[in-house]
Amino acid sequence: MPGKLIIFSAPSGSGKSTIINWLMSHEELRMAFSISCTSRAPRGTERNGVEYFFVTPEEFRRRIDNDEFLEYEEVYKDRYYGTLKQQVEAQLEKGENVVFDVDVKGGCNIKNYYGDRALSVFIQPPSIEELRNRLTGRGTDAPEVIEDRIARASFELTFAPKFDKVVINDDLDKAKAEALKIVKDFLLG
Ligand SMILES: Nc1nc2c(ncn2[C@@H]2O[C@H](COP(=O)(O)OP(=O)(O)O)[C@@H](O)[C@H]2O)c(=O)[nH]1
Ligand SMILES: Nc1ncnc2c1ncn2[C@@H]1O[C@H](COP(=O)(O)OP(=O)(O)O)[C@@H](O)[C@H]1O
Numbered sequence: 152m153p154g155k156l157i158i159f160s161a162p163s164g165s166g167k168s169t170i171i172n173w174l175m176s177h178e179e180l181r182m183a184f185s186i187s188c189t190s191r192a193p194r195g196t197e198r199n200g201v202e203y204f205f206v207t208p209e210e211f212r213r214r215i216d217n218d219e220f221l222e223y224e225e226v227y228k229d230r231y232y233g234t235l236k237q238q239v240e241a242q243l244e245k246g247e248n249v250v251f252d253v254d255v256k257g258g259c260n261i262k263n264y265y266g267d268r269a270l271s272v273f274i275q276p277p278s279i280e281e282l283r284n285r286l287t288g289r290g291t292d293a294p295e296v297i298e299d300r301i302a303r304a305s306f307e308l309t310f311a312p313k314f315d316k317v318v319i320n321d322d323l324d325k326a327k328a329e330a331l332k333i334v335k336d337f338l339l340g
Contacts, residue, residue, distance in 0.1 A: 154243045156265050157182070157334055158251040160258035161274035162304035164286040166320040170274060170330050171252055177331070180338055183247035185239055188214065188223075191230040194291045204235070222253075222260040227299050234261065248338055255310035262315070270337040272330065273314035277321040279304055 161167040175182050188204040190211040199205050206214070211231045215223060223233025234253065242249045251261060255273075262271040276282045282304055286297045311317050316333050320326040 152246055154181070154183075154246050154248045155338060156239075156243070156249050156251065156261065156269035157337065158253060158258045158261050158269055158271040159274060160253055160255045160271070160307075160310070160314065161320075162276060162282055162307040163300040164282040164289070164304075165274045165276040166285070166323060166326065167252055167274045169323065170318075170320065170327055171250055173327050174330060174334060175250065180334065181246065181248050182250050182334075183242050183245075185234060185242070185249050185251045187232050187234055187253070188220075189230065189232045191227075191232075203232075221264070222257050224254050224256050226254045227303070232257070255307045255313075259310065259313055270316070270333070271314045272333060273311045273317045274326070274330075275308070275311055275317055275319045276304075277319065 159167050159171055175184060186200065186202070186204060188206055188211065190206060190208040193199070193205050197203065208229060208231065211233070214220065219235055219237070220233040221236045221239060223231060226232050232254065234251065234257065239249055251258070253261065258271055262269050279301060283297065283301055286292060286300060292300070318326050318329050318333070
C-alpha cells in the first residue's frame with residue numbers, strides 16, 4: 152500500500168526538528184524523512200543527502216527550470232528550499248510514510264495537493280521571546296540569521312489555523328506525546 156504524508160511546519164526554533172527526530176525513532180510507524188533541497192550552507196554536523204541536498208543557488212534555479220520540485224520557496228532572501236518530486240514519489244511508492252519539515256507555505260501547498268492522504272501539523276512556540284532564546288541556545292546561527300528568523304515568525308504564526316492540528320511546544324515531553332498520538336491516530340486509524 153502506498154504511504155501517507157505527515158507535514159510539520161513552524162517558525163524556526165519552535166522545536167520542530169527535535170519533535171520530528173523523536174517521532175521517527177518509532178520504527179513501527181514506518182516513517183521516512185523527505186530530504187529537501189536547499190541553497191543554504193550546511194551548519195554544524197549536517198551532511199549532504201541526510202538533512203538536505205545542499206546545492207548552489209545556480210543549481211537550485213536550474214532544478215526549478217527543469218520542473219524538479221513539487222513545491223519550493225525562497226524562505227529567506229537568497230535561501231531557497233524545495234521538495235523534490237521524484238524523491239517523495241519514490242518513498243511513497245515503497246509504502247513509507249513521508250515526513251516533511253517545510254515552511255508554512257510549502258506545508259499548505261503539499262496538504263492541498265495530497266488532500267486526505269496528508270496530515271498537516273503546526274508546531275507552535277509559547278512566545279516569540281522563547282523562540283529567540285531557543286535559537287540563541289541552539290548555537291548554530293549567527294545573530295543576523297537569528298534576526299531574519301524572528302522577523303519571519305510573526306507572519307508564520309498567522310498560518311496556524313490553516314493546519315489540521317496545532318501542537319504547542321512549551322513542555323517538550325508533553326508536545327512529543329501529543330504529536331505521537333496525532334500521528335498514530337492518522338496512520339493507524
Ligand atoms: N517550502 C519549503 N520549506 C522548507 C523545505 N525544507 C525546509 N524548509 C523550511 O525552511 C525553513 C528553514 O529551515 P532551516 O534552514 O533548516 O532552519 P530551521 O527551521 O531553523 O532548522 C524551515 O521553516 C523549514 O521547515 C522545503 O522543501 N520546502
Ligand atoms: N519545549 C522546549 N523547551 C526548551 N527548548 C526546546 C524545546 N523544544 C526544543 N527546544 C530546543 O530549542 C532549539 C530549537 O529546536 P529545533 O528542534 O532545532 O527547532 P526547529 O527545527 O523548529 O528550528 C533546540 O536547541 C532544541 O533543543
